[in-house]
Amino acid sequence: DGGITQSPKYLFRKEGQNVTLSCEQNLNHDAMYWYRQDPGQGLRLIYYSQIVNDFQKGDIAEGYSVSREKKESFPLTVTSAQKNPTAFYLCASSSPNSGNTIYFGEGSWLTVV
Amino acid sequence: GEDVEQSLFLSVREGDSSVINCTYTDSSSTYLYWYKQEPGAGLQLLTYIFSNMDMKQDQRLTVLLNKKDKHLSLRIADTQTGDSAIYFCAENSPNYKLSFGAGTTVTVRA
Numbered sequence: 001d002g003g004i005t006q007s008p009k010y011l012f013r014k015e016g017q018n019v020t021l022s023c024e025q026n027l028n029h030d031a032m033y034w035y036r037q038d039p040g041q042g043l044r045l046i047y048y049s050q051i052v053n054d055f056q057k058g059d060i061a062e063g064y065s066v067s068r069e070k071k072e073s074f075p076l077t078v079t080s081a082q083k084n085p086t087a088f089y090l091c092a093s094s095s096p097n098s099g100n101t102i103y104f105g106e107g108s109w110l111t112v113v
Numbered sequence: 114g115e116d117v118e119q120s121l122f123l124s125v126r127e128g129d130s131s132v133i134n135c136t137y138t139d140s141s142s143t144y145l146y147w148y149k150q151e152p153g154a155g156l157q158l159l160t161y162i163f164s165n166m167d168m169k170q171d172q173r174l175t176v177l178l179n180k181k182d183k184h185l186s187l188r189i190a191d192t193q194t195g196d197s198a199i200y201f202c203a204e205n206s207p208n209y210k211l212s213f214g215a216g217t218t219v220t221v222r223a
Contacts, residue, residue, distance in 0.1 A: 020167075033210070042117070042201065042213040043156075058210070090155055099144065102156040102211050109148075 003027065004105035006091050011110050012084030013078070013085070021108045032074035033092040033102065036060060043090065049074055056061045078110060086112045119202050119214035125221055131189040133217045135202030138183060142204040145178065146189045146211070150199045159187070159200075189219075197221045 004025045007062040013019045024031065029088075031050045036042040045058030063082025070076055078085045091105040116138045125131045137145065143164050148156040162169045162176045162185070169176045175188040190195055199216040206212060 004155075040121075040215070042215040043211075045210055048210060049192040092156075099161075100205065101144070101146070101158060101161060103158060104148075107153075109153075 004091055004093055004103060006083045006089075006105035006108045007060070009106070009108060011108060013110060013112050015112055016080045018077055019110065020081050020088055021078070021091075021110070023074045023076065023105060024073075025072055025091075025105075027093055027095070027098075027103065028071070029093035029095040029098070029103075030071070031094045031100075032068065033094075034066065034074070034076045035092065037088040037090060037107075046076065046089075059087075084108055101102045116212045117204055117214040119200075119217045121215065121217060123217055123219045125192050125219065127192060127194060127221050127223050129192055131187075131192045131196065131219055131221075133187045133189075133200050133202075133219065134160075135185040135187075135214055136183055137185065137202070137204045139206065140180075140183065140203055142206070144205045145176075145185050146201075146203040147174075147176065147185075148201040148203060150201065150216070152198075153165055156201060158166070161221075192219075192221050194221050194223075 007022045021106040034046040044060050047066040049055035052076045065077045089108045094102045119135045146161040147159045149159050173190045177186045201216045202214045203211040
C-alpha cells in the first residue's frame with residue numbers, strides 16, 4: 001500500500017540526548033515536510049524539502065536538523081538544543097502530480113523524561 | 114498571530130448538521146483544505162476546494178468558499194459520533210507549504 005510511514009510511534013528521550021524520527025514515503029512525492037503539534041495548537045512547520053539534497057527551514061527550525069539523501073526518506077533529528085521537544089511530530093509529503101495536496105503520516109510522540 | 118483562524122470548540126447533537134468556520138488571509142491561495150484528526154493519529158485529508166470555486170459537495174460534506182471575505186466553512190450533514198475529532202482548515206502558500214488553523218474540536222453528543 002502507498003503511504004507515509006513514521007517510526008517510532010512513541011519515543012522517550014532523556015534530556016541532553018539527540019533523537020532521530022524516521023519518515024519514509026512510497027508515494028513518489030517530491031516534497032516532504034515535518035510539522036510539530038502541541039496540545040490545543042495548530043501545526044507548525046519545522047523543515048521542508050522540495051527535492052532530494054535540498055531542504056529549507058520552516059517557522060520553528062531551531063534545535064532540529066534534517067537530511068534528504070533519498071527521495072523517499074526525510075529523517076528529523078531533535079537535538080539537545082531544542083528546549084521543549086516534547087510534542088507530536090507529523091511528517092508529510094506532496095507532489096505536483098497530486099495537485100500539491102499534502103498527505104500526512106500517523107505521527108510520532110516524543111516525550112523528554 | 115496565525116494566518117488561519119478557527120473557533121476552538123463545537124458541540125453538536127447526533128443527527129444535526131455541524132458547521133465549522135475558518136478565515137484566512139492569503140488571497141493568493143489556490144487551494145484550501147479541511148483535514149480531520151482523530152486522537153493520537155495523523156491528519157486525514159477530508160476535502161479541498163480550488164479557489165475559483167464557491168462550493169464543493171462530497172457526500173455528507175459541503176465546503177463553502179467566500180473568497181471576497183476570505184471565509185471557508187465545512188458543513189457535515191447528519192453528524193455521527195465518528196465525526197468527533199479535531200478539524201483543521203489550511204491554506205496553501207506559493208512554495209507549497211500549508212498554513213494551518215489551531216483546529217476546531219468537534220464533540221458529538223447523543
